[in-house]
Amino acid sequence: MMLRLSLLLLLLSRSAYSTLLGWVESPGYPTGYLPHASLNWSRCAPKGHTLSIKLIHLDLEDSHDCENDAVKVFSNGNLIAVLCGKREFEELESSVNPSLHSTSGGCLTLTFHSDYSNIKRHTGFRGFYTDQDFDECEHNNPDNKCTQFCHNYIGGYHCSCRHGYYLDADKHTCTVSCTKDLSGLREGDISTPSWPSSYAENANCQYTLSVEDTLQLELHFSQDFDVEQSDGQCIDALRIETPSGTLGPFCGKTPPPSPLLTYSHHVQIHFTSDGYGTNKGFTLHFKTTEKVCQAVVTPHSTLTPQQPEYYPGETVTVTCELGYVANTQGTQTLISEYTTTCQITGVWTPTYACEPVDCGFPDIPEDGILELVDSDDRHTLYKDQIHFNCSSKYYTLEGDDTYTCSASGEWVSDGGKKEMPKCIEVCGKPEKLSTSVGRIMGGKDAKMGQIPWQLLIKEPSRGGASLINDRWAVTAAHVVENVQDTALRLYGGLIDGRKADRSPSVVMDSEKIIIHPGYIKGGEEPTNFDNDIALIRLASRVDLGPNLLPICLPEPNRGLVEDEQGTVSGWGTMGDTRVPAILKYAQVGVKSLTECQNTPFIPKTNKRMIFTNNMFCAGGERTDSCEKDSGGPFVTPMLAEGVDRYYLTGIVSWGAPCRERQYKGYYTKVENYVDWIKNTINTIETS
Template sequence: MMGWRHIICVLCVCVSVCFCESSLSGKVHSPLYPKAYPSDLFVQWKLEVPKGYRIQLTFIHFDVEPSNNCCNDSVMVLYGQKILGKYCGQDNSANGQDPGKEPILSPGNHLQLVFQTDGSNAGSQQHLGFSAFYQAVDVDECSSPNPEGGSGPLCSQICLNTIGSYFCDCNHGYQLQPDQRTCLSAIDCDEPKLLPNGGFRFLSDSQNHSVIQYHCNEPYYAFPGAQNISYTCAADGKRTVNDHNDIIIPPCLPVCGNPSGIPGSRQRVLGGKNAPAGTFPWQVLLSVTGRGGAIVIGEQWIMTAANNLVSGSGVTPKESVRLYVGHNDVKERINNPPLEIASIHIHPQYQGNNNFDNDIALIKLARPLTFNSEVQPLCLPPEGAKYERSGWVSGFGYTEEMSISNELRYIVLPLVDQTECRNSFERLKQQKIEVMPFTDNMFCAGLTEGGADTCSGDTGSAFVLKDRESDRYWVAGIVSWGIQCGEKGRYGVYTRVSRYVEWINKIMRDN
């Protein structure tokens, strides 16, 4: 019999509840009270008060058959699925299982009572049950912890509690906004200036000033010094930036050489695997009479090989040059309009024909690019740049099957010693193979055994190295020329960009 009673005790919590009309106070008592309550009962009450209040429940009289863990007869108080108390016994009984005279306070505006009895309330030891009183108690929202979800305090400045609710107010010199919780300065300060490639949001500091915090669209843009800028409209109407009387907001500068990731394994442009999305966001698809490559180095600047833009008839008109950025798939990329070109700048000492010394050119765009995960600039060579180990090259050139690639591919190629590079061209000359001049403005990269190389259609793309100190990628070379593709003992030749940093900066500064 005790086992059966224990099962009934557990199951009672799951029974449905009857809803009662909301009121500010009321009484509740066991059936037949003040007479003895019947046996085999299961009665529930759902107490509710208006929102903005809590329920305070007090037992006036309590007399319920005592038992171990109150599993014969009991009164249970619940808030939702949470049990606030389970009681039996008599007022001030020694077993300590009665509710006593201390009020029970609900967390919210509702409460549930469950009264259950077994079949043993008979004979001379009959129990009378209970009588209780409940009333609505105001919730002081202003003293409550901040709401969940990170929305901040109920009021940005002043919170005033009222019966069943609250309202917000502002300090002198501030106005309550339409959201009825935020305060902004009522002083006639200028509207916040828009920040290109960034934005702002309203804050409120500990001194109750109206504060606007500027930020850049990271990780593609950053302030010099990588700090957010706070702009305060003080009560006297004067503006300050980071506690200084300096209202100049720094620009959001592009972050260079910081792609989402660069593959580390050896793959081949000449028949290699596709480059993962976001790995070479500086890659430009260039189209003149054929396909070539170029490099994003600034918001309005593209770098490429001069031989992409110069032919026997001179410099290609800008209207005949097409530049595409974005997706790694050529078909997706050319679905977007080509970038509008403002001007083309060929290095003044580039000769062309059979001499690709100074093979470098800059293209200025008519409008700035907006950088994102698919379009980002590559850094220029750092001061004292060291050419060592291996670098990355990407492109849309020919594959090993000599078919043009419609997916961006990449390769990791070792740098070749300058002496070995010169010797390789001398060996070709001895075989009566025509070779263009190799100068100190160039370097070689590739495998002695061949099989991995850049090829036609990759010209103008970047040879990329990584700076160990800044952890950023920089343009070490530009794919320039070579003798066939991927042949044993023959290397690709690249323009050494570190020798042209001064010229690059001058062109960008003067234009």
């Protein structure tokens, strides 16, 4: 009994403020715990206090890693001890109990469990828990934020400062009172606190100087300058603030340039230090002089004449740098230079900022084919760049892809072009080809996408046309000469003419029809089909795809070679009155000039048809175009594997009736009309 009381008194003597809160022990203590026994215990300390457990007895079954019977202690949910076996009180007091405590205001949790057996009848454990004041002022305690003196009391602590310091608003930091308003003084001295002794830690000094607006302040620093610096970085710092900006920070052993001309009548001097160091600081003498104007009116400009400084009444010319213009506050005229005068207050009047030239957002079509790369980042100022590409693989970029905002306010490409690039249709490149050929009159059936430029006209006269870009088609003039009010419907992206009004065909309406001015309407029995060509402007841009692509125009005056092979296609009759459902195509060869000049007679009038240099003829054995193929394409080279690009060499124009001719048809020679086609399109598109 006396031993237990002595141990208790010894433990209680550790803290005068400790209060015994209670005991915690294993079930059945001290007679022994039963198998499968358990205990869950938890307590929390109030703010500014800690909770600790002092074990005075421990007798549990011993096992590897205490996996059988065990006491576990947690601090705020973190495991701090796992105990088993038997330990004497002295060992508990020296190696176990010192760690069994919570943080300030924290919680302790103790758990106990036993397994299925307790053969040796171990007695268990017993300890008591105490709530005691936490000493925040203890050495190395992170909760102690006092910069000088710390005073502990039950449940908390407070800070105090040495003589000459005061406690800042955070109630932890000791600093000095070094803020002074020296407004009105034309001359005086400023030093760091305690100069020439080491300046105070945690200093935050502000000195205000203010004189008449016709004067400027000069700062003369002593060469004895010592502000803490480490690895080139300012630990403590001196900064000088004027209305035009901040000078500094200054630190190390080198003072600011002296005299330091502030060019201002109002200056604030800031000095800050951290909580360490033994540096001396600085001292300076301030005085005033008459104001002058600085040799800078606005950034990105030069002055003429150039001087280190200017006196009131002197005038200069401000010239903005290349790529900058003066912001004249809303005037319509952009200027790159202006004249300004130094005032008695040390300011330039007038003052216009030199700002980067703004090229504005470039004009690009709204069709979305030509697009800006990263267009969300729309910088349009001098030297900014924009990048273009085409949004569809069926177009290629014509022109440069990168443009830069120039000093003249225009977008200029890397190649020196001012015109924006264009997305030009990829022409004459079908994605599907077949090398087998036949004659249109009973010839070979085309496959979908094999002749993607072929268009069908059903009314008022059945015929064909060719797509030459996403807004224009070309056909024979005699096919559309009787169309009223430009009301023409064309079909593309198909091979079955019976399903022209159904998907997947593309239905196109005309907006304008332009017949070549040299074409003469021939009446019921025409003998002259010279200039048999017409352009059709579609009412809207078509969406190009694998089944609807344009054919290329040939080079002007390329010349045709006798026996040159090409491919003609259409939905024309097959030598009788039958009209095929599926698009037909055939290989035909160009005839000689002599053979072409041997034109057929018109049966009713017995007049010979007229042949001109704007035509050529072509055909083969049992192979030819026929009625209702008019306006359709004759392309070269003939459809075959390995061909890079196809060109619209001819347009089906005229010939003797299919059953009467010797497999020879006449075609409009497209090479003679390339300039007319391009000029006509350009005139209408730009009007």
